[in-house]
Amino acid sequence: MQLLDWLFRKSSDDARSKAKDRMKQMLIHDRLELPPDRLSSLEEELVAVVCRYFDIDRDTTRFDLQQYERKASLIANFPLVRSKT
Amino acid sequence: MTGRVIVVTSGKGGVGKTTASANIGLALAASGPSVALVDMDIGLRNLDILMGLENRVVYNLVDVVEEKCKLRQALVKDKRLPNLNLLPAAQTRDKTAVNADQMKKLTEELKGMFDYVLIDSPAGIESGFQNAIAGAEEAVVICTPEMSAVRDADRVIGLLEARKDEISQYRLIINRIRPHMVKSNDMMSVQDVLEILSVKLLGVVPEDDQVIVSTNKGEPLSGSSDNQKAGQAYRNIAKRLQGEEVPFLNLDAMDATWFTKVVKFFNPARV
Ligand SMILES: Nc1ncnc2c1ncn2[C@@H]1O[C@H](COP(=O)(O)OP(=O)(O)OP(=O)(O)O)[C@@H](O)[C@H]1O
Ligand SMILES: [Mg+2]
Numbered sequence: 001m002q003l004l005d006w007l008f009r010k011s012s013d014d015a016r017s018k019a020k021d022r023m024k025q026m027l028i029h030d031r032l033e034l035p036p037d038r039l040s041s042l043e044e045e046l047v048a049v050v051c052r053y054f055d056i057d058r059d060t061t062r063f064d065l066q067q068y069e070r071k072a073s074l075i076a077n078f079p080l081v082r083s084k085t
Numbered sequence: 086m087t088g089r090v091i092v093v094t095s096g097k098g099g100v101g102k103t104t105a106s107a108n109i110g111l112a113l114a115a116s117g118p119s120v121a122l123v124d125m126d127i128g129l130r131n132l133d134i135l136m137g138l139e140n141r142v143v144y145n146l147v148d149v150v151e152e153k154c155k156l157r158q159a160l161v162k163d164k165r166l167p168n169l170n171l172l173p174a175a176q177t178r179d180k181t182a183v184n185a186d187q188m189k190k191l192t193e194e195l196k197g198m199f200d201y202v203l204i205d206s207p208a209g210i211e212s213g214f215q216n217a218i219a220g221a222e223e224a225v226v227i228c229t230p231e232m233s234a235v236r237d238a239d240r241v242i243g244l245l246e247a248r249k250d251e252i253s254q255y256r257l258i259i260n261r262i263r264p265h266m267v268k269s270n271d272m273m274s275v276q277d278v279l280e281i282l283s284v285k286l287l288g289v290v291p292e293d294d295q296v297i298v299s300t301n302k303g304e305p306l307s308g309s310s311d312n313q314k315a316g317q318a319y320r321n322i323a324k325r326l327q328g329e330e331v332p333f334l335n336l337d338a339m340d341a342t343w344f345t346k347v348v349k350f351f352n353p354a355r356v
Contacts (some may be wrong), residue, residue, distance in 0.1 A: 014270035015270065015272065016267070016271060016272055016277065019272075019273050019277075020277045020281065022232065023232055023236070026232075026236060027235075027236065027281060027282075031239070067283070068283075069283045070242075070246070070282075070283045
């Protein structure tokens with residue numbers, strides 16, 4: 001879990017970190033030709049599916065695109081509270 | 086002889102393509118090999134000015150393509166180094182004056198005459214850019230550590246990747262680095278840009294007022310060993326192009342970042 005916290009850590013808000021974070025998100029969207037709202041609708045749908053099976057902790061849910069080399073991956077973390085009966 | 090055809094490109098305008106072409110060309114030639122500098126920015130001829138050769142231009146690239154003159158007649162010999170030659174762009178024509186096939190044919194011919202054929206490309210990713218990369222086998226992508234320049238470089242890299250069969254490798258030059266601004270976290274560092282673009286680094290060129298002075302004189306900075314900033318950076322780049330391993334100017338730390346750690350975590354086999 002520590003790794004995930006650190007993966008999704010909030011970076012500082014100096015101009016350099018801001019630029020870097022904005023760049024990363026921008027380029028992932030550019031490369032995938034991903035419309036800006038597409039990711040949030042995917043998140044909504046996925047959350048809905050997971051919620052059919054589990055109660056999840058929505059406050060600490062994470063959903064993000066990250067890049068390795070020039071490829072993007074989707075990284076999601078849905079902390080589970082208990083399974084639904 | 087079969088020379089290497091290397092295109093210098095950027096996407097965004099004004100980031101330093103022509104300056105880099107002139108400086109790298111001169112530094113390459115100074116170390117021995119024969120070099121042709123090709124100005125593909127048709128309609129916006131600049132390279133002759135940076136080289137201080139504007140008074141010697143008689144014919145240009147479009148004249149060669151249209152067979153108004155022989156290639157040899159259009160080549161302008163550098164006044165410092167006889168093994169350095171410039172093929173100037175046409176100033177009064179536009180990008181549509183040539184096409185990709187003609188450029189391929191031209192670079193083929195130049196390859197037979199020179200060890201290095203260095204092509205300075207126009208800004209943008211339209212026909213002028215496509216013509217400039219048409220005959221290239223390697224690319225040098227230039228950007229500054231600014232968001233718009235990095236975004237455009239990424240676009241260009243995507244287009245170069247799509248031509249993997251022709252363009253076997255591309256490397257990045259990060260130009261106009263201001264170390265004090267990186268230190269105070271006001272600007273992206275070399276490592277930041279590399280992490281964002283995931284490309285191989287060819288060189289880092291610092292912001293240097295002497296670049297403007299040298300442009301005014303028509304004498305690229307890399308030509309004299311006095312300049313230890315941008316001039317030295319371009320000389321190092323020329324060495325790296327020739328396969329020499331030269332340490333990068335230590336403008337910021339190149340240590341492992343969270344990024345490489347993440348990669349290890351998700352994909353241990355790849356690191
Ligand atoms: N390292 C540097 N330090 C300071 N000034 C620089 C540096 N590199 C380039 N410049 C300046 O930036 C300006 C643009 O450079 P240059 O003409 O080489 O860019 P370009 O990419 O060829 O532009 P264009 O897209 O219009 O062809 C010039 O005024 C040049 O002197
Ligand atoms: Mg230029």
